[in-house]
Amino acid sequence: MITTNMNVVAGLDIGTSKVSIVIARVQQKTLEVIGVSSVACNGIKKGAVVNIEATTEAIKKAREEAELMSGVKISSAWAGVSASHVSSFNSTGMVAIRDKEVRRDDVERVVEAAQAVAIKEDRELLHVLPQTFIVDSQSSIRDPIGMSGVRLEVGAHLVAANSMTLINLRKCAYKANLQINGFILETLAAAEAVLSNDEKDLGVAVVDIGAASSDIIIYQNGSVVFSCVVPVGGAHLTHDISIGLRTPATNAEEIKIKFGAAMANLITDNDVIEVASVGGRSARSVSRSSLAEVIEPRAEEIITLIHDAIRKSGYADMLGAGVVLTGGASQLEGMAELAEYIIEMPVRKACALNIMGLKEVVNSPSYATVLGLILLGSEKQKNTPAMAKATTFIEKIKNEISQLF
Ligand SMILES: Nc1ncnc2c1ncn2[C@@H]1O[C@H](COP(=O)(O)OP(=O)(O)OP(=O)(O)O)[C@@H](O)[C@H]1O
Ligand SMILES: [Mg+2]
Numbered sequence: 402m403i404t405t406n407m408n409v410v411a412g413l414d415i416g417t418s419k420v421s422i423v424i425a426r427v428q429q430k431t432l433e434v435i436g437v438s439s440v441a442c443n444g445i446k447k448g449a450v451v452n453i454e455a456t457t458e459a460i461k462k463a464r465e466e467a468e469l470m471s472g473v474k475i476s477s478a479w480a481g482v483s484a485s486h487v488s489s490f491n492s493t494g495m496v497a498i499r500d501k502e503v504r505r506d507d508v509e510r511v512v513e514a515a516q517a518v519a520i521k522e523d524r525e526l527l528h529v530l531p532q533t534f535i536v537d538s539q540s541s542i543r544d545p546i547g548m549s550g551v552r553l554e555v556g557a558h559l560v561a562a563n564s565m566t567l568i569n570l571r572k573c574a575y576k577a578n579l580q581i582n583g584f585i586l587e588t589l590a591a592a593e594a595v596l597s598n599d600e601k602d603l604g605v606a607v608v609d610i611g612a613a614s615s616d617i618i619i620y621q622n623g624s625v626v627f628s629c630v631v632p633v634g635g636a637h638l639t640h641d642i643s644i645g646l647r648t649p650a651t652n653a654e655e656i657k658i659k660f661g662a663a664m665a666n667l668i669t670d671n672d673v674i675e676v677a678s679v680g681g682r683s684a685r686s687v688s689r690s691s692l693a694e695v696i697e698p699r700a701e702e703i704i705t706l707i708h709d710a711i712r713k714s715g716y717a718d719m720l721g722a723g724v725v726l727t728g729g730a731s732q733l734e735g736m737a738e739l740a741e742y743i744i745e746m747p748v749r750k751a752c753a754l755n756i757m758g759l760k761e762v763v764n765s766p767s768y769a770t771v772l773g774l775i776l777l778g779s780e781k782q783k784n785t786p787a788m789a790k791a792t793t794f795i796e797k798i799k800n801e802i803s804q805l806f
Contacts, residue, residue: 449483476578492518493554
C-alpha cells in the first residue's frame, strides 16, 4: 500500500446520517476518485458529536474501507463543519496602499483588517472570504493587484465555528488515526463541488438538504455573500412517515427512499406498498399516493422555510442562476419541482461536477460535500507555504495531545 502524496487528498464528511471518506487524485479542478466509503453513524446529532466512541468507530471503518478500495494509506483528511455550528457575517477592512500601486501584501493586509472584528471566545475563525475590493472611489473590483490608488478597502464574508465542536470532531478523527488538515464549512464545500463559475457570477443559492438540516449559501458576482441554516431535513420526513403510517423508523426510511414523493399529484400509478407495523401487528398495504400525502406537508414546510431564509437574506431578487439543490434529501422525487413551484425560480438538482475514476459510486448529491472538501482542501494545501505547513502541523499535534489528556 502506498501512502498519501502531494496530489492524493482525502475528505471526511461527518454528517448526521453517515460518515463519508473519499480519497482522490487532484488535478486542478478535476478529481479522480480512487476510494470511497460511507458508514452509518449515530454518534452525531445536527453536526455535533454526541457519542465519541460511535463516531470514532464510524470514522475508523470508513477510513479502512476507503484505504482498501484505493490501495492508498491516508494519514490526514480535510473535514467539514456543519453550518449549524457556525456563525457567519459580513465585514469590511481598509488600509493605505503602501507604494501607490496595489501589491499582494496590501491585499493580505486589507483581508487581515477585515478579520479585526470581535469574535466570541468560544468561536474559531474558519473562513475569510473576500467579496469585492474598493480602490479609492472605484468599487466592485475583483482583483485589485496592479491598480493605482492610495486607499484599499475590502468587503468579506466571515465564518466562525464553535471551538468545542471542532475539538470533539478532531478528537474522534485522531482516535481513528486520522489527522485533520483543517476544517471547511460544509455548505461552502458542497457549493464548490456543484456550481459552475457562471452560476456564481450570475447569483445563485445552493441548498444542501441533509438529514438534520438544510444549509444555504448564496453567491453574488462570484463571491459568497450570505450563508445560513434551516434546521429541517430528510430525517423529519422519515419521522412523519414513521408516525403517519405507524411503522418503525428504519422501515419509514426505506419506504421514503424507494417510493416517496414530495407532491401527491405526481403519483400517477396506483401501486400499493407493503408497510411493516409496530408491536408485532401484521403488515398493511398503503398506496403510494397515501404515502405522498403524508410526506407533502413536511416537504412543503421545508421548502417554505428555505424560501423564507432566501427572502430574508435580501438577495432573492439577484439570483439570476436560481436555486441549486444538493444533499441526500434533494433526491426525493418531486422535491425540485415543489421547490420551483414555491420559490418561483429555476431550481436544479446537482451532483459534483468534473469527477473521474469511481464516478458512478459518488454520483449522488450525498457526496457533494465530501468531494468539495477535497477540492477546497487541496487548494488550501497548494497555497500554504512549506514553512507554514510545518508550523501548523506541529501546532495541531500539540493541540491534539493537550486535548486528549
Ligand atoms: N433517494 C433518496 N430519496 C429521498 N431521500 C433520500 C434519498 N437518499 C437519501 N435521502 C435522505 O437524505 C438524508 C441524508 O442526506 P445527506 O447524506 O446529505 O445527510 P447528512 O450529511 O448525513 O446530514 P446533515 O448534512 O444534515 O448533517 C437522509 O434523511 C436520507 O433519508
Ligand atoms: Mg451533510
